[in-house]
Amino acid sequence: MRIVRRQTCEAKFCSFLRFDPNSSITTTQWLKDHQLARNFNHHYRSLSETAILQHLQTILQHQPDNTLAFKHLCAYLQETCYWVASRFIHQYSLPNQFHSSVDNLIQVFKIAEAETLKLDKLLHRLQQYDPQRSQLKTYLQKWLKSAIADAIYAEYRIAKYSNWGLLKNSSATALRKALSQQGYTPEQIQTYQMVVELFKSVSSKNQPDTQELDVIVTLYNQQSHLEITTKQLKQWLDDCIEALRQYEQQKCPHHYASSLSVIESNQEEQASFSESNIPITPQSDHSFPTNAEEFQPLLEEALTYLSLEETDILFLHYGLNLQQSEIATLQGVNQSSISRKINQLHKKLAQLVTQPLIEQKQMNLKLNYKTLPKDAVIMIRDWLEAYFKQPIFQQLAEVFQLQLNESNQTCLRLVYGGNYDGNQPLSLEDVAQELNLTVEELEANLTQSQEILQQGVVTMLQEKEMNSLVMKQQKISDLVEEWLRERAIYSLLTPPQKQT
Template identity: 25%
Template sequence: MRPRQKIIEMFSTFIELEEDKFSKWLIDIKLHRNIQNYLESSPFVPNSENFWALHWHKCWREESNSLVRIHLSAYLQESNYWAAKKTIAKFTNSQYSLADYFQMANAEIETILKQFNPEKCSSLKAYATMAVPSRLKDILRQRKEADICTNWALLRKVSKKQLLEAFAQAGLSPILIAQYRLAWTCFKELYVQNQPGGTKSLPEPEPQLWEAIVNLYNRERQNQLTQSTPESTREKIEQWLTQTAVYVRGYLYPPVSSLNLVIPEDDYTKTFDLPDPSSESLIAQMIAQEDAQNQQNQQSQIEAVLLKTLQTFEAKTQEILQLYYQQGLTQPQIVERLQMSQPTVSRRLIKCRESMLKALIQWSQDTLNISVTSNLVNDMSSDLEEWLKVKYGESR
């Protein structure tokens, strides 16, 4: 495939799934023409996917052009697909399918583009490969929290900005927004978090509290509502607050079905004969072609960071690591071999891992501009353990 044709396809094609499996590629003709015109008018521009990814990202930051954003969405399709595959493999008991995770990943494009800093990471795809799986884990955590959070707990913790954005997304009229907002303000002012069950399981207000909320609303409506409205009742305000919780959930944790990037197959799109991204041949092709040099450089940098940290450990600690990872001895066996106490051996092993993990996190923040989450730390910790096993295994 010619280099320029490959660039055109990367920035104008989208994955379509069917029955939770890869179905086909769709090419957006408008995107295809747009990038083709760019390439034809710039004959001396490099035929590099990374060059064009950074170019479109710069255009997006400077102009917020929707067409540019769709180019980048197309470019990150494979990264999102692999993130979805990785997530479904880790969360086998989840209620979501591969298509659900893929849709969630596509919905995170805007966040990924905002967080990507080309001054700290030279590859948008490399950044997305690291960041999207972490974002999906955070989404799952948030959705789980939302599922167990009562309406009253949700209304207590939501901010005014989020509330108004939720109302705007729901398409409410200005007068209805004003009434809902005032009801929420009265509720939040009077419903004090003094229940012992924690903030996620706050119960429905008691009858006397409902009465106080209603009285406060009816007093404040005369000053805070621009249009004259009749006095409200407990039933009406409870209905408003319950509906408000529905709007807030829909805004903060939208249903998966609403996240899908719909690309109709009409005069603006056509099917495109590309390999199935789930095939082994494409995996090999991706490893060989997509940012191979950049990935190799990053792996070399990580290796150097970890080896440098290893060298800072004293000789006795180095010996403990060799016995544990290279010879496969258990901690009690190491205690017997080195005539050291069990707590000392355990403490040194833990301290070594913590020091190396801290160095790895610092490198990720400085080089890849990645926000560290608990999920990402867990992944790095697992990867570090594998690296130690492989590293010392080479010396056997």
């Protein structure tokens, strides 16, 4: 699912992204807020995008109750919320919590959108923003990504320690140990393990409904050649839950107690996330450096200790945005194998990176990737993504300069980079008029340019002997689109001279 890029300033500050829940294939559309449009035409029509943002920020700092200014800013951040949510879904390989990856994207988008609606937090972030260091969208993306991670971790933690979430997320080994500690016989444990496995395979959410319980009973009776009732099944599952609670409490009493207090304030069972897929930890009490400048040389050195196969996996995952299942298909292995390898690489990098810092600061800590502070984890992942995408984006910059003609460069720069002053976005109609082209001719020019850029990525993959990736046309197209939209520095890529 992709969104149409808003072309004009009015659209950016006056429209909101909405999903059509009634469509069999979820679609998106930009809905204009007519009140905002009238206000925009009255106050901002002649201003650039940068000037509008500065004006809105100034208004909200002095008049935080100015509803129109706040809504303009929220509308502007809609695209940022979407792209942050989209990248988060791909990068963290979230399990299918709902019915499809589209539903996951919508839910994560709503988390980011809700964060922008918190005026105090938004103003606090804007006050810390330094326009000399980065663009506003790039700056806010890091904040929203962190907010999404916090929200998902909170939801995951609640679900894992709720009754049915605990049962669904527990391994067979943990269940066996828990039941054994409660004095159940091996025969009883085997029976309980069987019904729990049936529960996991049948129940689509944490808490099974009556129909699902009936299905479990039917399957159990068929496989065991015994007859049990739904009431008896429910009692067995309750016994397993109680045993697991006792086992978790003995194993990790402090974490259990803090999580339990959260559950008591939560009225509904929430869908669970797999622990292996969400290696996001709460804030640690200890002080640990999260400065990128301290980590960067250590990360660069740590990568030299990886094998070619390990580096390729990270390149596929972070550089090309391939999900674990896609990497597994390319390499002819199970998805669980790739998941395990990536987790092992995370741990290996964490050890190589943190140990020198711990020794340097004389810190008595034993840290790994899962126990690092959340900010450090996100920073390391951001660095890995930037590191493995850098050669791809460098290749695109070279293709832009060396293989695209002046007409191609001019069209891309005006459509994606703004006008000749670099701060006013232009619609396709405006660009076509500026270049004395029809819209159809402009679109054909853009398509030709994008195909040349995509071929540049294909050439790089072939040089890396990754020929199987050449068929991943959509991934390559997405990377080119990301570079054009957010990473290309058009002022450094042979900026065209305005014709007089």
